[in-house]
Amino acid sequence: MNQKMSKFAHITKVHPCYNEKLHDKIGRIxxxxxxxxxxxxxxxxRSLGDESLCEERPGVAHHILKPADVEDYLNDLLKKMDNIKVIGIAGPGDSLFNKETFETLEILQEKFPEMIRCLSTNGLLLPKYAKRLADxxxxxxTTTVNAVDPKIQAQxxxxIYYEGKVLKGEEGAKVLIENQIEGVKKAYEYDLAVKIxxxxxxxxxxxxxxEVAKTFKDYAFVQNIIPLIPMYKMENLRRPTCDEISGVRDNSEEFMTQFRACQQCRADAAGLLHQKNHIEQEKGKNLDIYDLKHFSH
Incomplete structure (x- = not known):
């Protein structure tokens, strides 16, 4: 654990999602x-448009930002928020499944090299793109891993959609888990700090x-256990209690450092983590957004 802490010390000093003490000091977008x-x-x-405005959770955004608009948007935002040091891509879909992610990262590398760049993914395509991300x-x-047992993951x-095929149930779960493990290992090899x-x-x-913590303990830097938000096909399941969350974190902490201050942010969040700012359409400005058909699975 100490070796990993030392290896990624430069990240923990500036990234509020890797150091909860920075929540009121360093912002992200x-x-x-x-x-x-x-x-x-x-x-x-996932929710898009005005219906998302009252929701504070992953998978929602007021609109989809095109890579061509990123530079102007960030220049304007950074004038208003001088505490932003981290720029991330967190959906609202899977970052690695969209070519626009890589187009945006190229812009960030050229125009905003001083900013810490990060992204979130389900990990299915991480083995394929880990090196490219490092480059x-x-x-x-951040890789979302909810199980390392295909029987549990299938629930x-x-x-999953992988290499042109839809794989269901345990068959898909097995491929997803294998790719998550391989992808996190590759990310670690390329000096990417991984949060599970x-x-x-x-x-x-x-x-x-x-078991997730045990599986990734040698390659991931930190684990972030977050409560289910009961909705969609799991709307009838219950949200875990605070005691349950604390207990699972305590058990997992034997194997991996636990992050305990996640805000479950929107895909268009901006500013300090305790703030509820997000990208909104400017009045009188016709933003170039994607047709809603591209927002489905």
């Missing part, structure tokens, strides 16, 4: 440039999450 997703999680319902100057990767994710996000679903993976 999520660029919602990645609308499409390649897996179907049963708890995930584009990405420093941190959380209905299907794990959604705690008491009835499904509550007793299993410690």
């Amino acid at each position: 999520h660029l919602p440039v990645a609308p499409k997703c390649n897996i179907a999680c049963r708890f995930c319902k 584009l100057g990405v420093k941190t990767v 959380i994710c209905d299907w 996000n794990t959604v705690l679903i008491p009835e499904i993976n509550g007793e299993h999450i410690v």
